[in-house]
Amino acid sequence: MAETVRRIEVSGPQPYTVEVGSGLLTRAQIAQSQIALIHPEDLPARFVTRVQATLSPVVTVVVPARDDCKTMQVMAGVLSHLAAANLPRDGAVVGLGGGAATDLAGFVAASYLRGVAFYTMPTTLLGMVDAAVGGKTGVNLPEGKNLVGAFWPPRAVWCDTDTLETLSPEVFREGAAEAYKHGLISDPTLLRRVLDPEFRPGGALLASTLADAIAVKAAVVSRDLTEQGERAHLNFGHTLAHALEAVTHHRLPHGEAVGYGMHYAARLSRVMGGEDLTGHTLAFLRWQRPTPLPDLDFQAVNTYMVRDKKADSLGVRFVLLRDLAQPYLARVPEALLRQEFEGWQADARGLPETPRAQEGT
Numbered sequence: 638m639a640e641t642v643r644r645i646e647v648s649g650p651q652p653y654t655v656e657v658g659s660g661l662l663t664r665a666q667i668a669q670s671q672i673a674l675i676h677p678e679d680l681p682a683r684f685v686t687r688v689q690a691t692l693s694p695v696v697t698v699v700v701p702a703r704d705d706c707k708t709m710q711v712m713a714g715v716l717s718h719l720a721a722a723n724l725p726r727d728g729a730v731v732g733l734g735g736g737a738a739t740d741l742a743g744f745v746a747a748s749y750l751r752g753v754a755f756y757t758m759p760t761t762l763l764g765m766v767d768a769a770v771g772g773k774t775g776v777n778l779p780e781g782k783n784l785v786g787a788f789w790p791p792r793a794v795w796c797d798t799d800t801l802e803t804l805s806p807e808v809f810r811e812g813a814a815e816a817y818k819h820g821l822i823s824d825p826t827l828l829r830r831v832l833d834p835e836f837r838p839g840g841a842l843l844a845s846t847l848a849d850a851i852a853v854k855a856a857v858v859s860r861d862l863t864e865q866g867e868r869a870h871l872n873f874g875h876t877l878a879h880a881l882e883a884v885t886h887h888r889l890p891h892g893e894a895v896g897y898g899m900h901y902a903a904r905l906s907r908v909m910g911g912e913d914l915t916g917h918t919l920a921f922l923r924w925q926r927p928t929p930l931p932d933l934d935f936q937a938v939n940t941y942m943v944r945d946k947k948a949d950s951l952g953v954r955f956v957l958l959r960d961l962a963q964p965y966l967a968r969v970p971e972a973l974l975r976q977e978f979e980g981w982q983a984d985a986r987g988l989p990e991t992p993r994a995q996e997g998t
């Protein structure tokens with residue numbers, strides 16, 4: 638039985654609605670009659686079957702799991718599938734899956750025949766809170782994360798909370814990082830709600846916390862779709878996070894890299910004169926229990942940080958916090974970047990180790 642718990646409106650050049658609720662995979666309606674469905678190979682089959690029954694796609698393209706699908710090679714293969722199926726210009730691409738699959742699907746939609754309609758059906762917490770909303774699409778290059786892409790907003794987003802039931806606890810906690818980020822940059826009530834034991838699939842705080850975290854992103858991208866200003870604040874923690882993903886060849890997943898990256902950004906914020914918010918970011922890391930990191934060399938990591946898209950001809954800019962919900966962009970002297978990197982590594986080494994495969998959420 639489909640039940641929409643919340644509808645969140647995204648305004649801008651092409652307004653759309655994000656629906657949050659149970660059973661939405663079987664209720665989605667799409668104006669275009671010819672649909673290409675893109676989903677990752679490890680998505681539970683029942684979700685694919687439900688969407689196929691609802692939307693009758695003319696072609697379904699299965700892509701590798703996680704960031705292995707976010708490559709120019711996979712992109713080229715998917716485009717060929719769409720062309721071979723004669724998907725017309727008035728057709729649509731539907732991205733079903735986590736943020737990696739919807740990022741790829743969106744870039745495919747933006748590129749195929751110079752652009753066709755795009756819809757998202759996120760099936761991870763991270764996808765719902767962040768990736769499926771706002772129209773940033775793209776793939777990675779060996780030189781770094783998300784270095785190619787387009788702003789191509791979806792026409793509608795369906796967050797079917799039933800899909801979260803099959804996530805591993807680790808993948809659920811990866812998504813919690815972006816919800817916590819929305820708490821730090823905009824809505825501090827999210828900080829305690831995200832760490833609450835009832836914020837879990839099927840939990841009493843799931844739908845309301847999820848919807849409020851989505852609302853933060855929806856508000857920002859409604860005001861600044863193409864990151865001319867305020868949207869950069871959604872990148873809090875990401876300058877280091879993307880570098881960590883690149884140096885670990887994506888063995889560190891995005892949501893865990895963001896957990897680590899937010900703590901580095903909180904340390905930088907403090908040394909640049911802001912309130913000390915490192916207690917919040919450490920509390921999150923203790924809750925998230927991310928994959929332990931190898932010893933990292935600042936210079937090697939910095940090679941990737943300088944490729945951040947917030948960099949301009951004068952160098953890299955970081956998103957920092959003066960206090961909770963007070964983000965700003967700043968350049969940080971390299972000596973401080975290095976000093977805080979050493980302190981951040983020491984903090985990361987001090988996190989309690991947990992047998993991740995055996996624990997519950």
Ligand SMILES: NC(=O)c1ccc[n+]([C@@H]2O[C@H](COP(=O)([O-])OP(=O)(O)OC[C@H]3O[C@@H](n4cnc5c(N)ncnc54)[C@H](O)[C@@H]3O)[C@@H](O)[C@H]2O)c1
Pocket residue numbers: 677678679680681702703704707734735736737738740760761762763764767768769770771772773774783800801802803804805808811812815891892
């Ligand atoms: N476009 C944006 O604004 C934006 C925002 C944040 C992150 N991202 C991108 O999103 C990606 C990370 O997304 P993610 O955290 O969703 O990871 P992911 O897409 O890699 O998904 C994690 C794993 O869970 C699987 N999975 C998906 N749904 C499932 C379900 N319901 N049950 C069981 N398994 C399921 C996936 O196939 C994958 O193996 C990164 O590439 C990141 O760069 C984009």
Ligand SMILES: O=C(O)C(=O)C[C@@H](O)[C@H](O)[C@H](O)COP(=O)(O)O
Pocket residue numbers: 767771773782783815864868869871872875946
């Ligand atoms: O939507 C945004 O804007 C964000 O920055 C959200 C981030 O969580 C997300 O990881 C995004 O893909 C990063 O964008 P990028 O421009 O740094 O690649």
Ligand SMILES: [Zn+2]
Pocket residue numbers: 767815875891895
């Ligand atoms: Zn992110």
